[in-house]
Amino acid sequence: DQQVKQNSPSLSVQEGRISILNCDYTNSMFDYFLWYKKYPAEGPTFLISISSIKDKNEDGRFTVFLNKSAKHLSLHIVPSQPGDSAVYFCAAIGNSGYALNFGKGTSLLVTP
Amino acid sequence: DTGVSQDPRHKITKRGQNVTFRCDPISEHNRLYWYRQTLGQGPEFLTYFQNEAQLEKSRLLSDRFSAERPKGSFSTLEIQRTEQGDSAMYLCASSLSATGNEQFFGPGTRLTVL
Numbered sequence: 001d002q003q004v005k006q007n008s009p010s011l012s013v014q015e016g017r018i019s020i021l022n023c024d025y026t027n028s029m030f031d032y033f034l035w036y037k038k039y040p041a042e043g044p045t046f047l048i049s050i051s052s053i054k055d056k057n058e059d060g061r062f063t064v065f066l067n068k069s070a071k072h073l074s075l076h077i078v079p080s081q082p083g084d085s086a087v088y089f090c091a092a093i094g095n096s097g098y099a100l101n102f103g104k105g106t107s108l109l110v111t112p
Numbered sequence: 113d114t115g116v117s118q119d120p121r122h123k124i125t126k127r128g129q130n131v132t133f134r135c136d137p138i139s140e141h142n143r144l145y146w147y148r149q150t151l152g153q154g155p156e157f158l159t160y161f162q163n164e165a166q167l168e169k170s171r172l173l174s175d176r177f178s179a180e181r182p183k184g185s186f187s188t189l190e191i192q193r194t195e196q197g198d199s200a201m202y203l204c205a206s207s208l209s210a211t212g213n214e215q216f217f218g219p220g221t222r223l224t225v226l
Contacts, residue, residue, distance in 0.1 A: 004154075032213045043116070043203050043217035044155065089154050093213050098145070098168055100205075100215060102154025 003027045004092050006103035013110050019077040021106050023090030026071065030092040034100065035064060035075045038087045047088075048075070080110045114138060116218035118204050124224045125194055132190045133221045137206030144187050145215060146179055147203040148172065155203055161187060162209070194225045 005024045013019045023033075031052040036044035050057040050064045050073070057064050063076045077084055087107045091100040117136045125131050137144050142163050147155035158177070160168040163184040173179075176194075181187040191198055201222050205215040 034214065036217075041219075041222075043118075043205075043219045046214050046216060049212075049214060091154070098143070098160045099157035099170070100145075100147075100155070102156070104152065104154050 002103070003030075004090055004101050004103040006088075006090055006106050008106050009104070010107040010109070013080045013108065015082055015110055015112050016079045019075075019080045019084065019108055019110065021075040021077075021088050021090075021108065023073045023075075023103055024071055025073075025092050025101075027092070027094065027101070028071070029094040030101070031095045032093045033064070033066060033073050034091045034093075035062075036089045036091060036102075037084075038089060038105070044089055077108075080108075082110050082112055084108060085110050116204055116206050116216055118202075118218040118221050120221060121219060122222045122224075124226065126226050127194060127196060129194055130190065130192045131194060131223065132188055133202055133204075133223075135187045135189070135204030135218060137186070137204070138208075138216060141206035141208045141216075142184070143207045143209055143215075144181055145205040145207075146187070146189050147205065147217075149201040149203060149220070150199075158189075191223075194223075196225045199223055199225045 034049040035047040038044045087105040090103040144161045146158040149155040161181040176192045201220045203220045205217045207215045
């Protein structure tokens with residue numbers, strides 16, 4: 001019962017363009033959402049997060065949008081750079097829990 | 113380096129052997145988590161400590177798995193009588209309860225059971 005879903009296993013974008021990674025969730029008790037970036041043979045690195053009381057959070061080139069009614073969030077990377085090539089995981093947590101619930105990840109390839 | 117560290121980075125063992133992994137969290141972090149990641153999947157939660165107390169365990173954590181955090185600092189995860197299905201990346205993360213939900217991960221221990 002995957003509660004966090006990333007339906008696109010992979011995405012290829014040209015350098016300088018926008019990358020949009022999508023994530024859907026099913027559990028309405030989730031109230032905090034995070035994006036992690038993972039390079040091969042390394043642990044996930046925290047990227048950006050958003051609370052359910054907000055609909056947007058921005059940090060440099062990274063912006064996360066949350067649509068609670070649709071149970072959908074997205075990560076925008078503008079402009080995309082080759083160093084952004086990695087697997088991106090969406091994760092969610094409820095206010096009474098400690099466990100991060102992860103999606104299966106989206107592999108982003110940014111080509112020069 | 114003040115990040116989360118894990119040891120060993122790689123472990124190859126034969127089926128039936130016991131293995132133990134260590135995690136050193138970020139020094140001021142009072143919360144520590146263990147996750148497991150298999151190929152093509154996101155990390156899956158195993159267990160959670162606040163200081164030395166183990167407060168939550170996933171149903172994924174069978175009786176062959178045990179985790180400790182004896183002094184509220186480093187943690188160990190032991191797998192007894194390993195099975196081929198235990199082959200995975202074991203990830204440790206830590207966080208500070210006062211600052212929110214962000215968890216910071218270590219590099220992981222890659223376990224291969226032959």
